[in-house]
Amino acid sequence: MKIKNVLALGLVATMAVAAFVGCGDKGKDSAGADGKGKVYYLNFKPEADEAWQEIAKQYTDETGVEVSVITAASGKYEETLASEITKDEAPTLFQVNGPVGLANWKDYCYDLKDSSLYKELTSDSFALYDDDAVAGIAYVIESYGIIVNTELLDKAGYKLEDIASFDDLKKVAEDITARKDELGFAAFTSAGMDGSSDWRFKTHLANLPIYFEYQDKKIDSTDAIEGKYLDNYKNIWDLYINNATCKPADLAGKTGDDAENEFASGEAVFYQNGSWEYKNLTDKGMKDDQLAMIPIYIGAGDEANQGLCTGTENYWCVNAEASEEDIQATIDFLTWMVTSDAGTKMLADNIGVIPFKKAADTTNLFVLNDRKYTEDGKTPVSWNFTTMPSEEWKNGVGSALTAYAAGTGKWDDVVKAFVDGWASEYKAANN
Amino acid sequence: MEKAIRRYWPIFVLPTLAAFCIGFIYPFVQGLYLSFCKFTTIKKATFNGIDNYAYAIQDSGFWHSFWFTALFTVVSTVLINVIAFAIALALTSKIKGSNVFRTVFFMPNLIGGIVLGYIWQILLNCALSLLQKPLLALNATYGFIGLIILMCWQQIGYMMIIYIAGLQSIPDDYIEAAKIDGATNRQVLFRIKIPNVMPSITICTFLTITNGFKLFDQNLALTGGEPAHASEMLALDIYNTFYSRTGPQWKGYGQAKAVIFCIMVIIISMIQLKFTKSREVQQ
Numbered sequence: 001m002k003i004k005n006v007l008a009l010g011l012v013a014t015m016a017v018a019a020f021v022g023c024g025d026k027g028k029d030s031a032g033a034d035g036k037g038k039v040y041y042l043n044f045k046p047e048a049d050e051a052w053q054e055i056a057k058q059y060t061d062e063t064g065v066e067v068s069v070i071t072a073a074s075g076k077y078e079e080t081l082a083s084e085i086t087k088d089e090a091p092t093l094f095q096v097n098g099p100v101g102l103a104n105w106k107d108y109c110y111d112l113k114d115s116s117l118y119k120e121l122t123s124d125s126f127a128l129y130d131d132d133a134v135a136g137i138a139y140v141i142e143s144y145g146i147i148v149n150t151e152l153l154d155k156a157g158y159k160l161e162d163i164a165s166f167d168d169l170k171k172v173a174e175d176i177t178a179r180k181d182e183l184g185f186a187a188f189t190s191a192g193m194d195g196s197s198d199w200r201f202k203t204h205l206a207n208l209p210i211y212f213e214y215q216d217k218k219i220d221s222t223d224a225i226e227g228k229y230l231d232n233y234k235n236i237w238d239l240y241i242n243n244a245t246c247k248p249a250d251l252a253g254k255t256g257d258d259a260e261n262e263f264a265s266g267e268a269v270f271y272q273n274g275s276w277e278y279k280n281l282t283d284k285g286m287k288d289d290q291l292a293m294i295p296i297y298i299g300a301g302d303e304a305n306q307g308l309c310t311g312t313e314n315y316w317c318v319n320a321e322a323s324e325e326d327i328q329a330t331i332d333f334l335t336w337m338v339t340s341d342a343g344t345k346m347l348a349d350n351i352g353v354i355p356f357k358k359a360a361d362t363t364n365l366f367v368l369n370d371r372k373y374t375e376d377g378k379t380p381v382s383w384n385f386t387t388m389p390s391e392e393w394k395n396g397v398g399s400a401l402t403a404y405a406a407g408t409g410k411w412d413d414v415v416k417a418f419v420d421g422w423a424s425e426y427k428a429a430n431n
Numbered sequence: 432m433e434k435a436i437r438r439y440w441p442i443f444v445l446p447t448l449a450a451f452c453i454g455f456i457y458p459f460v461q462g463l464y465l466s467f468c469k470f471t472t473i474k475k476a477t478f479n480g481i482d483n484y485a486y487a488i489q490d491s492g493f494w495h496s497f498w499f500t501a502l503f504t505v506v507s508t509v510l511i512n513v514i515a516f517a518i519a520l521a522l523t524s525k526i527k528g529s530n531v532f533r534t535v536f537f538m539p540n541l542i543g544g545i546v547l548g549y550i551w552q553i554l555l556n557c558a559l560s561l562l563q564k565p566l567l568a569l570n571a572t573y574g575f576i577g578l579i580i581l582m583c584w585q586q587i588g589y590m591m592i593i594y595i596a597g598l599q600s601i602p603d604d605y606i607e608a609a610k611i612d613g614a615t616n617r618q619v620l621f622r623i624k625i626p627n628v629m630p631s632i633t634i635c636t637f638l639t640i641t642n643g644f645k646l647f648d649q650n651l652a653l654t655g656g657e658p659a660h661a662s663e664m665l666a667l668d669i670y671n672t673f674y675s676r677t678g679p680q681w682k683g684y685g686q687a688k689a690v691i692f693c694i695m696v697i698i699i700s701m702i703q704l705k706f707t708k709s710r711e712v713q714q
Contacts, residue, residue, distance in 0.1 A: 079674050086472045104471055104677045193568070195655065252568040252657075253556045391675050399659040408569045408658075417659075429678050 037325030038066040039333045042084055042091035044314065046074050047276075051350040058342060065329050075195075081105075085319065092322040092330040096136055097313040098386025099221070100429070102128055109135035110320040110327055116335045117316075126355040128315045136315030139338075141353045143308040143370040143380070144204055144274030145293040147281070152185055152269045160292055166232070166299035170239055176269060177243040187243035189268040192254030193402040200256075200272055201237070202398035205296065206418070207309060207385040209233045212300040214384055221387040223426045227419040232298040234411055241405045244268070248405040260284075272296065275352055275366035293366040295373070295381070307373040308366075311383025312355075389425035396421045466686040471679045483687035486680075492660055493688055496668040497695075503575065503664065504643030507582045511639050512632070515587045519594030520620075533595065536588035544585075548652020551581045555653075567654055574654040574662035581649050586642065590635045597631030598624065626710075633707040640703055644696050665692050 043052050049071040056067035070091075072080035077095075084091050085108060096102045102109070111133040112118045118134055121127060128136030146169075150160060156176050163169050173187035180186055191201055209229035214220060216228065241248040245262050263271040264284035281291065295306045318330050337343035338356040348360040353367050362368070374380060388394060396417040403409025436443070461473070466483055470476035487493055518536060522529045539547070555577050556566045567574050605623050614622065625632075647666040650656070656663030656671065663671070669692060673685030 078677070082472055086474045100677060104679070107471070107475065249563075249565060250560055252566040253552075253560075390677060395675075396659060399657060403569055403658055406565050406569045408565045 036063075036065050037323065037327070037329030039068070039093060039326070039330045040089065040091045041067065041069045041093040042077075042081055042095075043069050043071040044077050044095045045351070046071050047279075048350045051346055055337070055343065055346045059333060059336060063332075063336075065333065067333060078104075085321075090319055090321065092319050092326045093334070094317055094319065095139075096128070096315050096317055098315070098383075099128070100386060100388065100390065102130060102135055102315070102317075103429075105317065106130045106135055108317070108319055108321060109133070110318040110322075111135070112137060112318060112331070115318075115331045117331055117338065120335065120338050120356045120358065122355050122357055122359075126312070136317045137334075138312040138314065138355055139316050139347070140314050140351045141310060141312050141355050142275050143293065143310040143366055144272070145295050145308040145366075145369075147263065147271045147273055147277065147366070148292045148294055149263065149266065149269050149271075149286075149290055150292050151290045152183075152266060156183055156269065160294065163294060163297075165303040166235065166297040169297050170235075173239055173243045173270070185266060186245040186268045187270055188240050188245070189259040189262040189271045190244050190246045190254040191237075191240045191251055191272075191405070192256060192258055193251050193398060193405070194253060194255040197254065197256035197259060198398045198402070199394070201240075201401055202394045203385045203388070204274070204309070205236065205272065206233065206388075206394075206397060207383060208236075208296055208298050208300070208381065209418075210384045210388075211309075211381050212298075215301065220384070223423070223430075225419055225422040227415055229298070229300050230415055230418060232300045233418075234414070236296065236298045237401065237404075240272070249407060251405045252402050275364055275370070278364045278366050288365050291365055293369045295378075302379075305378050307378035307380040308370045309383060310370055310374075310380035311386075313383060313386050389422055390429050392428075393417075393421050393425040396425075462686060463690060466683065466690045468686075469679050469683045471682065479683065483683040484691070486684050487687040487691060490684070490688075492663070493665075493668055495660070496663050496665045499571075499575070499662065500644060500646075500664045503578060503646070504640055507579055507586075507643045508636060508639040510579065510583055511586050511590055512635055514583065515590035515635065516594050516628075516632075518587065519591045519598055520624075522591070523595055523598045533592070536591055538588065539585045540589045542585075544648030545652045547581060547585055548649045551577065551584075552653050555580075568657035571654075571658060571661035574657070577653055578646070578649060578662070581653060582643070582646070585649075586639065590639065593631050593635050594628060597628035601627045629707065629711040633704065633711065636703060636707055637700060641696060641700050644699065 039056075041052065041056070043049060049069070052069040052071070056069045059065065059067050070084075078101075081091070081094055085094070094105075094108075096105050096109075109130060112127075113132075113134040115134075117137055118127065121137065126138040126141075127134045128138070148160065148163075153160065153172075156172070156179070158172050163172055176183060176185070176187040192198070193201070209227070209232060210225065212229045212232075213226060214222070241251060244251075245267050246254065259271060259273075260277070260280060261284075262268050264281055264286055275293070278291075282288075293308060295308050297303050297306065316334060318327055318334075320327075322330070337347065338354060339358045341360070344354070344356070344358055344360040347354045348362045352364060353359065353362055370380065397414065400409055400414040400417040404411055404414055465473060465476055467478055467480060468476035469479045469482075522532055522536075552567060555573075559566050559573065564570075564573070567577055601624060605627070606619055609619050609623050645666055646664055647670065650662070650664045650667045651670075654662040656667050660668070660671075665688075669685050669688045672681055672688055676685075
């Protein structure tokens with residue numbers, strides 16, 4: 001009997017142990033090999049994951065400092081960060097998307113003012129400040145505008161130079177729509193309002209009326225938007241939806257891939273997107289001489305001198321809660337990334353233009369377009385959507401835009417979501 | 432052996448109990464505590480009393496989702512159970528190929544909610560587009576109907592299996608005796624079959640009510656709460672409050688909503704259990 005008891009006890013104990021094994025088998029060597037510290041980067045850009053993994057490995061081979069890169073699933077960055085950062089092995093390097101994102105994470109941002117990384121920046125304006133502290137450092141400058149298939153534009157009988165204002169754009173687009181059957185293509189790709197595509201309009205396109213209002217008032221953020229240029233916003237939105245590859249009522253279900261495929265297969269001339277799209281389009285077989293990016297004209301401001309929308313919403317932040325060695329290792333890694341040949345080349349090829357002194361040159365056509373516009377003395381439109389009060393505000397505008405396009409809602413609802421929504425969301429975010 | 436079990440029961444209970452405590456009790460208690468806090472990450476939480484609850488209770492979006500969810504639960508519970516029971520009756524009446532039908536009806540249950548949601552979104556949008564109607568994301572009524580169709584399609588098979596098991600466990604003698612006494616089919620159904628499958632009805636209504644209240648995946652994938660949160664159910668509302676808003680206060684609000692939600696689900700399912708249990712008969 002006694003032996004049986006012991007046996008039973010032993011079995012139960014084994015079961016219990018087995019049940020919990022695997023919970024705690026993470027490496028105990030958290031101090032890092034020989035006190036060098038280590039780097040854990042929570043990456044935001046899934047499309048660059050592979051490149052980051054490679055460069056991390058190369059850095060580890062060269063310096064012996066362990067660098068791990070984990071990429072959050074698309075659209076899940078904030079949640080992933082919120083859970084990762086409470087772990088014992090928290091990310092030492094993460095990113096925020098501008099002042100609104102920073103407000104949430106500023107307690108975790110290490111002041112980079114005295115870091116070697118900050119000194120590599122080409123301009124102070126690429127740093128994200130929390131009062132006097134340098135909380136974040138921009139690592140990529142991107143541009144967006146209207147991508148044009150110049151070959152099709154040519155077929156329709158127009159040249160890039162013909163489009164220098166909203167009126168020109170409208171004339172060309174409506175002419176193409178009128179001859180749609182004869183030409184065999186539409187003016188615009190579908191302005192899809194599915195979650196994979198709606199940011200192009202509720203965030204990027206909405207930047208323009210905000211930008212021009214900020215310019216008029218000489219401000220760079222506000223607690224209440226007036227909506228002075230919303231009529232222009234309506235005009236460009238009307239132009240997009242009424243001259244597209246599909247009926248406005250179908251836009252609610254169209255995705256980002258739909259628009260990309262339509263453009264790449266020559267079904268439309270114009271496609272609003274950014275420099276990050278260059279690789280996707282060339283991968284799909286488009287050539288440089290077929291492509292160009294032009295500014296989004298909405299009939300506001302000085303159109304003759306308007307450039308592409310250029311800015312950033314990606315800032316590197318170093319986790320202030322990490323150990324001293326890890327912080328130093330992270331800063332060293334980033335400095336290496338923006339100064340060494342291998343690092344700058346990887347960033348130029350996979351991420352885009354980086355605002356650092358030793359940046360490698362890029363082959364991204366849209367970035368070169370942007371450079372040309374700036375050289376010609378045009379003023380780039382800055383990215384003010386980082387000051388939008390919240391995601392909720394964007395979603396409200398997006399829903400209203402979708403309903404307006406489908407005819408189930410009125411433009412007044414868009415105005416209401418834009419203006420009233422801004423005030424109430426700003427209040428909710430800052431109480 | 433009996434004695435040994437009595438003496439060593441804590442050891443037998445321990446593994447499961449420990450797992451339950453770590454996986455359920457501890458997070459639940461911590462969640463309860465966090466619902467009284469303002470926090471970005473759970474390690475840096477500051478106590479702020481009942482502010483979160485005050486916000487949750489006066490949030491109109493939360494109440495809209497509550498009523499939307501309640502209506503959905505009622506409609507889906509009735510439809511799923513009635514149809515599942517009808518199919519179960521049909522498939523126990525010795526028709527040809529009933530095993531094939533059972534398998535076919537059960538199959539939708541094997542597909543995950545997210546996948547189903549997207550498949551049905553494409554299907555329904557296509558149908559709506561052909562009918563020249565606004566798509567799912569534009570009309571909360573269509574969104575609601577879409578969710579009902581999706582849930583019926585997915586759950587009827589599962590409930591059907593439970594009803595079939597219940598119907599098969601009714602002794603044939605009962606039905607035979609009733610028939611000899613001259614009972615009509617209708618009387619057999621209402622006087623013999625239904626009272627005898629009450630335990631299955633209890634289980635099925637419990638499952639459909641709680642499934643309806645807790646519905647998340649299908650809601651997220653099919654309508655995503657569009658247009659403008661109008662088709663957002665409670666679980667999705669909580670998720671959106673917690674995750675899609677930036678700022679420390681929102682986490683607490685979401686947490687408070689989740690606690691209220693949990694209590695609501697417990698109360699409603701308790702009432703339902705009591706109600707249906709009282710109608711069960713002993714065979």
